[in-house]
Amino acid sequence: xxxxxxxxxxxxxxxxxxxxxxATDRADAVPALHFDALAAAxxxxxxxxxxxxxxxxxxxxxxxxxxxxASGCLATTFILIQHFGLLRALSADDAPARLRDAWLGPACRxxxxxxxxxxxxxxxxxxxxxxxxxxxxxxxxxxxxxTGWGRVHVLLVAARGPGDTIVTLVLDAADQAGLTVTRQHLxxxxxxxxxxxxxxxxxxxxxxxxxxxxxxxxxxxxxAALRVNxxxxxxxxxxxxxxxxASPLDDELDTCRQRLDAAxxxxxxxxxxxxxxxxVRAAAALAVHEGSRSITAAAHAQRLTREATxxxxxxxRPGIRAELLHRLxxxxx
Ligand SMILES: Cc1cc2nc3c(=O)[nH]c(=O)nc-3n(C[C@H](O)[C@H](O)[C@H](O)COP(=O)(O)OP(=O)(O)OC[C@H]3O[C@@H](n4cnc5c(N)ncnc54)[C@H](O)[C@@H]3O)c2cc1C
Numbered sequence: 001x002x003x004x005x006x007x008x009x010x011x012x013x014x015x016x017x018x019x020x021x022x023a024t025d026r027a028d029a030v031p032a033l034h035f036d037a038l039a040a041a042x043x044x045x046x047x048x049x050x051x052x053x054x055x056x057x058x059x060x061x062x063x064x065x066x067x068x069x070a071s072g073c074l075a076t077t078f079i080l081i082q083h084f085g086l087l088r089a090l091s092a093d094d095a096p097a098r099l100r101d102a103w104l105g106p107a108c109r110x111x112x113x114x115x116x117x118x119x120x121x122x123x124x125x126x127x128x129x130x131x132x133x134x135x136x137x138x139x140x141x142x143x144x145x146x147t148g149w150g151r152v153h154v155l156l157v158a159a160r161g162p163g164d165t166i167v168t169l170v171l172d173a174a175d176q177a178g179l180t181v182t183r184q185h186l187x188x189x190x191x192x193x194x195x196x197x198x199x200x201x202x203x204x205x206x207x208x209x210x211x212x213x214x215x216x217x218x219x220x221x222x223x224a225a226l227r228v229n230x231x232x233x234x235x236x237x238x239x240x241x242x243x244x245x246a247s248p249l250d251d252e253l254d255t256c257r258q259r260l261d262a263a264x265x266x267x268x269x270x271x272x273x274x275x276x277x278x279x280v281r282a283a284a285a286l287a288v289h290e291g292s293r294s295i296t297a298a299a300h301a302q303r304l305t306r307e308a309t310x311x312x313x314x315x316x317r318p319g320i321r322a323e324l325l326h327r328l329x330x331x332x333x
Pocket of ligand 1: 118145221321
């Protein structure tokens with residue numbers, strides 16, 4: 001099963017995503033047919049339980065699929081992996097049965113597609129708040145980065161609730177009263193249709209509550225939370241390696257993957273930084289290898305160098321940032 005899934009992911013990456021990567025880079029939004037191809041292959045459900053129609057892959061196997069897809073098109077894969085937030089929330093043992101029964105199957109099949117808006121998890125003063133009212137929850141504040149607008153149906157929203165809690169809700173990803181949507185204009189993966197969402201008393205019905213738990217900053221620093229994003233960097237580095245031909249970077253890629261797969265909560269941030277740094281170096285090496293034509297508009301090398309820069313800052317955490325600054329020679333530590 002796992003080998004077949006990987007083969008199918010590779011086929012989609014090579015035959016659907018990579019041939020369109022330069023056009024997608026210039027587009028306002030990733031073509032919808034990319035997501036239909038992923039859904040048809042069951043790839044929305046790679047981490048979903050088999051009994052709900054998911055593929056039930058373990059983390060290394062699922063991450064290998066993500067890496068393949070990212071080697072084909074980073075923007076497409078970037079949107080896809082946001083979906084795994086809802087999948088994970090609905091698959092949890094304590095997920096509300098009502099939501100799980102209604103949505104886990106469609107989410108595994110890619111009929112229901114999700115993004116995430118996790119501003120409530122950011123440390124410091126709350127940027128996104130949820131307060132209970134009769135019939136539901138009221139959201140107020142800002143979520144500066146929400147990827148996939150127009151390509152997802154719902155958002156998994158994490159907001160700060162009363163009493164230092166994290167309230168997780170499912171919101172329709174659509175224009176609605178109190179919600180202001182502002183497009184972020186990006187120099188890489190712009191087709192990810194990333195937006196800022198401003199919430200002015202947006203009502204979410206009570207039956208959309210997924211969980212309410214005490215805020216715990218450590219929850220977002222685990223290997224379980226941080227591993228998948230590392231496969232975006234591996235995929236990008238892998239594409240550079242393929243375009244370069246055999247080089248010592250191939251062994252470095254294998255080492256980075258092994259390190260990410262073996263990482264626990266204490267070591268995942270350093271492993272993520274190593275993968276991001278490799279992506280930057282591999283993209284730079286590709287540009288040098290290809291010479292002047294690498295900075296022409298049609299060249300993969302210039303796209304990949306911009307995308308590698310994006311991967312230095314997306315999904316970051318304090319430990320990833322510190323390790324990257326150290327690796328890049330910008331800190332004494
Ligand atoms: C193009 C793009 C698209 C993005 N799409 C989304 C999206 O769809 N949904 C979404 O929720 N976020 C999204 N993000 C935000 C992203 O996940 C991180 O929050 C962000 O990359 C960290 O940025 P920062 O280093 O500027 O720190 P800030 O966002 O300013 O955060 C402040 C500090 O909090 C840390 N931090 C960030 N996130 C967490 C967390 N979850 N738990 C604990 N600490 C944290 C950071 O490392 C930093 O030290 C996106 C970011 C980018 C650049």
